[in-house]
Amino acid sequence: MAIELFGSVAVASLRIMSKKDMSNRSTEYAVMRKEPGGGAMANNWNIPADLEQEVRERDRVCVYCRNEFLSHKESAKASASWEHIINDASIITRENICLCCRGCNASKGQKKLSDWLLTNYCKERGITADTVAPIIKQAIENGQ
Numbered sequence: 001m002a003i004e005l006f007g008s009v010a011v012a013s014l015r016i017m018s019k020k021d022m023s024n025r026s027t028e029y030a031v032m033r034k035e036p037g038g039g040a041m042a043n044n045w046n047i048p049a050d051l052e053q054e055v056r057e058r059d060r061v062c063v064y065c066r067n068e069f070l071s072h073k074e075s076a077k078a079s080a081s082w083e084h085i086i087n088d089a090s091i092i093t094r095e096n097i098c099l100c101c102r103g104c105n106a107s108k109g110q111k112k113l114s115d116w117l118l119t120n121y122c123k124e125r126g127i128t129a130d131t132v133a134p135i136i137k138q139a140i141e142n143g144q
């Protein structure tokens with residue numbers, strides 16, 4: 001009985017929110033969560049909205065293989081994912097946060113950048129210190 005009552009109170013308070021509130025919220029949600037390829041990509045990394053926006057505008061293609069992002073529906077491997085260049089989720093800076101495709105992200109895993117560039121994955125795809133995005137070149141110069 002108590003749970004049922006709580007449920008109806010929650011529904012009632014949702015209905016009190018004006019339609020304007022609701023539409024503002026969904027617009028904000030759509031802008032923040034829009035994946036470059038078109039689908040939905042959750043930001044589970046506590047990346048502030050302004051930094052997220054900045055990185056999305058900078059990293060239009062995978063920072064590693066430079067392939068265009070596709071929606072998750074079109075190709076899970078080619079869809080965009082958040083990458084921490086130094087594999088530490090607590091470093092939330094424009095230098096450490098970037099967007100790469102899921103394929104590169106999965107392959108890089110916990111590896112140090114310079115070690116990962118020596119893997120077959122990178123060799124097969126021609127990914128080298130010279131072909132990666134400027135933000136990655138900068139990380140390599142800084143010893144990553």
Ligand SMILES: [Zn+2]
Pocket residue numbers: 062063064065066067100101102103104105
């Ligand atoms: Zn990639």
